[in-house]
Amino acid sequence: MTIEFSFTGADIYALAEELFPIHRSITGNGVRRTHDIIRKVIPGLVSHEIPSGTKCFDWTLPDEWNATEAYIADMDGRRVLDIQDNNLHLANYSVAVDDVVTRAGLETHLRSLPDMPDAIPYVTTYFDRTWIFCLTERQKQTLTDDRYRVVVKSTLAPGALTYGELLIPGRLKDEILIHTYTCHPAMGNNETSGMAVTAYLARAIEDMPDRRYSYRIVYAPETIGAVAYISRNLEALRRSVIAGFVMTCVGDDRAWSLLPARRAGCLTERAARYALEKILGVPYTAYSYLDRGSDERQYCAPGINLPVVSIMRSKYGAYPEYHTSLDDMSVLSPAGLWGGFIATYRAIEIIERNETLVTTVLCEPWLSPRGLRMPLKDGKTLDNFSRTVSHLVGYSDGTIDLLALAELTGLPFHDLVLVADSLKDQGLLKPVGETPSPDQLTS
């Protein structure tokens, strides 16, 4: 597997830098601008809008929120806190205000983190119709005047929820889903990284020669966006998705993490584990589905139950800068982002090449005259090639896939794939099951 990629970690980092400062929420123009930037890498990404008020399963889409200006000024008009400096300063879905308030009154609208005096917390107020400013504890200590003017210029009005979708066809209609989310404002690992890595992952998939599977790339706001997306695409998802990944927290270079799907041991999980353990050879924290926290909650929900996992670097909630302004571009690195990309890409390669084979002849085939069996080394031991052949013909009874055979035998998965290809060419192995019918193939 020595595919050359047309980009590097530095390219992913550059995209992340461009995406980082956009002021995003679960609706609004920040999401649209985000899509525009992503289209520089994957021009085929289509933006879809679902009107506010649309019922999506149990949910009703909220009005669209946009904020153009927000600041706190002293009575001399000097802005002491301004969303232009950091878009975390204003809690998403804060209502408009233009008022003079006492310091005591102001304090009920301020959020800071006394234990992290230099961090602005990430706060939303989707359901409380109020306004909230977030700031560092140090900034808060400087607000000693008796009165301040607060200005929030925001609108909350019928509009739309915006999501992006890119379908990349393969030979089969069966799909691999790749989902990331677009609702977080200026934070790096969670979640500029997912948007940036997903864009380049999609590009790498577009560049992948002879794709077996089709790919469904989704950019949507977290939770409500995933719910909305699933509600609009339920039958297609149920019919087609054979594996899936939620791309989140894929940007720093400090850790590796795996969050499995609800149903243990699905193909996506097995491929992800193999990619981390055997292809990348990195240590990782194997989380439980109990530790879930992102959009696998929707894709793996009862009644949906898709095989969707997350391969992460430092997992949400498990690194100190999480959900604060300290999760900035300095947390990301080209190496971290590349790792986030390559781990999922390697898992996808495994899924692409994995198959369940069955022998076409009874007993062992006659290997020697076909050049499939070398003489014993030192009269005792099979060489690796012969051992690979032996295990392929000795185990391929239509119940074990190549990935499981790699796990069982310790033989490298990609060696098994290459030798299996040769045995298929010689007519000694064939995929189990029927040849795909025309309606299983893309046109």
Add this chain to the structure above:
Amino acid sequence: MTIEFSFTGADIYALAEELFPIHRSITGNGVRRTHDIIRKVIPGLVSHEIPSGTKCFDWTLPDEWNATEAYIADMDGRRVLDIQDNNLHLANYSVAVDDVVTRAGLETHLRSLPDMPDAIPYVTTYFDRTWIFCLTERQKQTLTDDRYRVVVKSTLAPGALTYGELLIPGRLKDEILIHTYTCHPAMGNNETSGMAVTAYLARAIEDMPDRRYSYRIVYAPETIGAVAYISRNLEALRRSVIAGFVMTCVGDDRAWSLLPARRAGCLTERAARYALEKILGVPYTAYSYLDRGSDERQYCAPGINLPVVSIMRSKYGAYPEYHTSLDDMSVLSPAGLWGGFIATYRAIEIIERNETLVTTVLCEPWLSPRGLRMPLKDGKTLDNFSRTVSHLVGYSDGTIDLLALAELTGLPFHDLVLVADSLKDQGLLKPVGETPSPDQLTS
């Protein structure tokens, strides 16, 4: 779960004191008197009599045995051993005798325990038509005369085997069986404790508000009584029993023990384990069904195979006083008996409240506007309530019951029950399966 009980361990102990001295065997008036005493606590207990000679599966009920007097006297007429002092002195089913015997002749009819010189052994002679006196080794050493008079006034004649039954209806016809045995003479942990605890357990069940299940309380002699009971109630047991407990050795305060049903992992076993581990939080010895020894042998037999377990204090065979006169009221304590009661009661509460739920909406429901999702604590962590909601809606796919969810998540079972009730009230979860049909409900 803060139900107040109308009785205490002292009440159970007082009942045990009254039951202890009755001379019981597998048949006879001792059993009838035992039922009369138990009816002071559960007046609804009905005594049933099955005639001697009745065929019960492979067994034939024996003639009824009653003993009114039994003693050994010296030739001066002084009674040196008398059943009035301890009813263990006469082996159950000893035949009548009135004879003068030599010391050597007497000795073949004596049983003592040289290694426990102060203990009278518990002996029966159901199949040998003979008479046997049991005594302490010290007593035996005092029998130095050449000749003694032995008198046993007993009758063995067609009569009946007596068992007691109390049916406590719940909403469903599905039943929880509670069985104890009435054939042991004056011994405490094995088996006055089972009779006393079962009476108060039945009373607590009668006091239980809104019982889901019906309850079948059975008092019968061990083994043959259980066989007889099952033979008379086979179809009802097979149709109705969803859980069951054999109440035995539930009176001392030295240990906790669990004997599972033959089929590993049944609901009764899971509930019993959870009650001991998580509700009571006590260490216990987890026995294997290989260690069985009481009436689970009948209820779990091939072809019967009911999910019947025993939660015990010190298990039969596993404490030094077992099957001797040393297993007397001093072995029992109010605390020990209360423990025996409360452990099974807690397991029953779990079974009463356990159910398998399924979500009614696809994806996660919209929790926040329903007050089912609190903001993240410190921006990172779900509070316990929100976590409970999350796991209920995230896992309830109709294949996992609340008890298994408690085991999986570590969340307290009763918290899951309370939150599940709330989610059911809001229409977000429903029990899996059909609503019980009229013929599954008690009238």
Add this chain to the structure above:
Amino acid sequence: MTIEFSFTGADIYALAEELFPIHRSITGNGVRRTHDIIRKVIPGLVSHEIPSGTKCFDWTLPDEWNATEAYIADMDGRRVLDIQDNNLHLANYSVAVDDVVTRAGLETHLRSLPDMPDAIPYVTTYFDRTWIFCLTERQKQTLTDDRYRVVVKSTLAPGALTYGELLIPGRLKDEILIHTYTCHPAMGNNETSGMAVTAYLARAIEDMPDRRYSYRIVYAPETIGAVAYISRNLEALRRSVIAGFVMTCVGDDRAWSLLPARRAGCLTERAARYALEKILGVPYTAYSYLDRGSDERQYCAPGINLPVVSIMRSKYGAYPEYHTSLDDMSVLSPAGLWGGFIATYRAIEIIERNETLVTTVLCEPWLSPRGLRMPLKDGKTLDNFSRTVSHLVGYSDGTIDLLALAELTGLPFHDLVLVADSLKDQGLLKPVGETPSPDQLTS
């Protein structure tokens, strides 16, 4: 189990000694002479011949090869290497030659083991049409002349592949397969031992009173012979074989080894493990099917999938003399061969006696009047007999066989068999399933 055998390890050793020097290959007169010798022990062995060129599944049987003379002589005519000294000197399937060659030319036709200077390697040249002499490194060092005469008088011509078969009928048509291979020239543990032990194993089976199963004894060349045998007997094997053993490496006294069938946990494997662990009580190396190397590769192949295992002493590839002239008669011993015999025989005894029983009465049967229940020892503990009875009637629900019950309870398998026989005689247990129909019985 105190069956007396009509032979000893010394008899097996004597047979091995007679078989050892025969010059065998996958075809030819050496195999036929081998059969003649084996018939001294099992006269019923029938030799079958399959013509060269016959298609057997994926294979085509090669021409028959026979060598009558082979040597290297110096230019004075003195033979410096002669197949008469050791038939490993000529690689099987070497073509005929009579030529004078330079020392350099000769060397390309020589095989030795520099790391084992006193060992002649075992080499074959089935597919290369050439001639090869094998010799010790020390012998090779003495070949310092400039030129040598090489003579191989061999024929490669249409003939046959020879295999031997002995069918020993039992009550049922269900069969236990015992397979060994006949293609190895003068080597001891691999593979004179398998041929010698199999002969006496067949004799012991013929002597076994009231065999339940029929037995299929097969002598065939390794790999191609097994393929050929299976191709000719596929339907019978599929219909009848309930257990099987490949007899290989059963002659030294240094180790015990078990190679399981491909499908884990089959009856043969369980019986073999029990025989080694509990009957023989010996430590052994539990190999994986990944370590396979003999004819289980054919019998356990996908689509064949028979429950065939190997109980070995020192496994092929796992002892220093393997596949060299050092694996000679000194590696074998009467004790080693007897161990190889008795381990498989014990496993067969287990399979013969194993069955799945079901109780005929509900609840426990009435044991005491039948003499099936002894009084408690010291008032507390069941004696072994009563415990065996109790577990047989307590667990026999038609889903657990006696071997599994032995493993579960720790009770000796043969005790369970004896007591089960008694319980069957009393009508309390019966084999699960239908009585064999006439067409399942041998005539």
